Amino acid sequence: MGGTAICAVPPIVFYNQRQMSLRFEIHRTENSMRRATLHLPHGSVETPVFMPVGTAASVKAVPQDILETLGDDGRGAEIILANTYHLYLRPGHELIRRAGGVHKFMSWNRPMLTDSGGFQVFSLAALRKITAEGVEFRSHLDGSKHFFSPEHSIDVQIALGADIIMAFDECTEHPATYERTRDSMALTHAWAQRSLDHFHSHCQDVPWFNELGQRQNLYGIVQGGMYKDLRTESANRLLEMRAPNGEGFDGYAIGGLAVGEPREVTREIIAHTLELLPKDKPRYVMGVGYPDEIVEYAQMGVDQMDCVLPTRAARHALLFTSEGRLNIRGKKFSEDHGQADPECHCPVCRRYSRAYLRHLFHTGEPLAATLASVHNLSFYLDTMRKLRGERIAG
């Protein structure tokens, strides 16, 4: 078992603490919103940031070179997400390790984040058997049997080599009783400690460790369901958690939200938990949300968010615009030669009309999903960019 602090004292090169982990440079805090730059091994990310989801190492229907130029400033997505569960099943994390990591595999040289695989194991996989050791499950693809422990999740995430990786947690179902939530949280805490320990004894195994002279960054996940006292306990427990080398988590996520609870509850739990988290580390709310939600949470002090919504909605012809949501399949758009969003300067709005987008969806052309996704992602990125500018600049 790895109790030695390998990554703090690497065998070949000397790294100081700064080079080793992420640097979170806060430029200014206005009300509760933090305007910061997150420095990661593959580059810098302006926060608050929305992170597009690239489930199986592809942001669905969007080529990487377009991802790099999204938004009305053409700067593109600065960080994207990939899902550990999906990549573990196909093409397999060892294959990706041999390819040099997921950045090289998918040709994306900017920062990335992987989840722990826990969420998909609990939502997609079948025949789960949960013990203190980990989770046994069957693949939703072929029924094959697999086992994820905190150590295995970390190993897989090290092989994938994202800049930010996540502790393995149990995603508590909703609704859940107080007792059930407390027990689930206790399991999450035990797994968080094991994730932290295992990460710090194996972090030099990341494919680009020597090339970039940095390690990955591990975030802990606060659980506790809709119970504030459990959220307090969870945050405190994670904050004091240390690997044998003395290192804690590099950032903190608020998990177990957007699982069907009313939005006021989401907001309350986020507000409550943010108060407990350290001001000098990034805070990440997983799996949110609609454009007005990501604005609201960013204004409350959340630095990172991700959601499949902009791309999934796009594939169903739902566009997010400055005029609200449009179902672009609507008959009323059949001769609307204006752009999808009159205030958007994305590559799609600059070039194509609503009538053409409607036609592509109407005829089932594959280009429909691509163009709608490019606009929706641009809208999300622009929303955050404006928020960063509006609240800070001048």
Next chain:
Amino acid sequence: MGGTAICAVPPIVFYNQRQMSLRFEIHRTENSMRRATLHLPHGSVETPVFMPVGTAASVKAVPQDILETLGDDGRGAEIILANTYHLYLRPGHELIRRAGGVHKFMSWNRPMLTDSGGFQVFSLAALRKITAEGVEFRSHLDGSKHFFSPEHSIDVQIALGADIIMAFDECTEHPATYERTRDSMALTHAWAQRSLDHFHSHCQDVPWFNELGQRQNLYGIVQGGMYKDLRTESANRLLEMRAPNGEGFDGYAIGGLAVGEPREVTREIIAHTLELLPKDKPRYVMGVGYPDEIVEYAQMGVDQMDCVLPTRAARHALLFTSEGRLNIRGKKFSEDHGQADPECHCPVCRRYSRAYLRHLFHTGEPLAATLASVHNLSFYLDTMRKLRGERIAG
């Protein structure tokens, strides 16, 4: 009925003959291959050229800005095709006319060609009833009843506004007896004359007529099946055909090939027919072919070709490369980190590995079709570009 030569003497502006129709500038002929530039209302096209097919005003899965930069010279497709039958049904030619034509509708400002709709009426539509007047058919989409005559096909193509449009013909099935082929050809000739007459009395109706100061260009289609004497008769008949204003066809297509006949027969009929066509006008073989076929036909003196093969094959994971055809789904590519085609400089080969392409197909990611189509189209365009350079330059 329009027997007056409206387009030769436009009511508002004076156009000389040169400005009115296409200009086919032959730079050099080597053996039988012609190296030329085809000057059209929306721009110039270097020939021999392969034209990607954009069935419903979209080259499947490929955004227009990528189409504009395909190929290893980054010059992109100089001309694309759209299908009249599909656009007539959805979104409707009158809608596209009101949008300013298909160029504006789909945001493609380079040359385009539309077919007459005949091929799809005869291959896709149901319950066809063919008379001397035209074809009654039911939509393959909703069973609705429609009627296409030569005049209607030309009206639809004028509304769409492609740079090159095609006479309405009957596509003779294969195999067909001599008598059946002769009768079908006679119908095609009657329809060709009516197409020519109708076009020249309505060509000022194209949406961009005043804007560009030019008219569309109408090609006649040589039929006659696999019978050389009928091909001779058909070519001669089309060559002498004139509208009341004295205008003939602006170019000639060889139709009714690639319908299941052996390739030697295709080659023989092309060779035979090319001998009969005028040297100073473009020659177009419809619906071909594999990369080696388009090279062969170009070398024989064909100037334009089109085929769905590069994009359709791409969607089925079949890549055309300098090393031959690859089914990129193959297990053997799972850890092949080389580019799809080692000799290709297309945007896909420059950026992505075979392993990643295989992964995208294996996981059903929509990006798979886009990337494979971009490579295949680039390969086709490069094949023609090299042919134009190899045989001519220096």
